[in-house]
Amino acid sequence: GENVEQHPSTLSVQEGDSAVIKCTYSDSASNYFPWYKQELGKGPQLIIDIRSNVGEKKDQRIAVTLNKTAKHFSLHITETQPEDSAVYFCAASISSTNAGKSTFGDGTTLTVKP
């Protein structure tokens, strides 16, 4: 089955700096890669995703890149703000099989210091 590894497990940055979280996956058939943000006391919320036919996607201060050959994808947050502090999860799935179930990384706790 799919295995997703996520690094780092914790990340602390100064407000205004950039943050990068990296994930690798094992199943070359995976074709959908979402990122979730989980704030304290809440369930994870989808913030951005990328499909295997795209190399990069941006949404304001966040971007995701995908390297299919190397089987890794990354989340980039620019101009970080204290409200970006949360746990971030990457995931991988094959969208057309097994109900589209996702395999998750172990999460990265991001702390943005004011």
Add this chain to the structure above:
Amino acid sequence: DVKVTQSSRYLVKRTGEKVFLECVQDMDHENMFWYRQDPGLGLRLIYFSYDVKMKEKGDIPEGYSVSREKKERFSLILESASTNQTSMYLCASLGQGGTANYGYTFGSGTRLTVV
């Protein structure tokens, strides 16, 4: 606009009790999932369902069962709760094909403590 609702935010149960965790979604999604979340272990899939009365085991189904009698409701059952089932339980739903967004919608979670 709440879309995935888990019936309890916090539960405390005794060892050996039968425990029901309920999840309801209002998006007419075919697929529903139960994950447990533990520190350092990420989200691990317990069971999922792709249709009414259909269920599939995830990665850690031991000690759990599920029920999906109606499309909108997916229940997780701990037949005989044990202390190692103390965890945060997350329910999620996912639309099927033809939609641009394949991401999960999660509920807020149920923190279960077994004593």
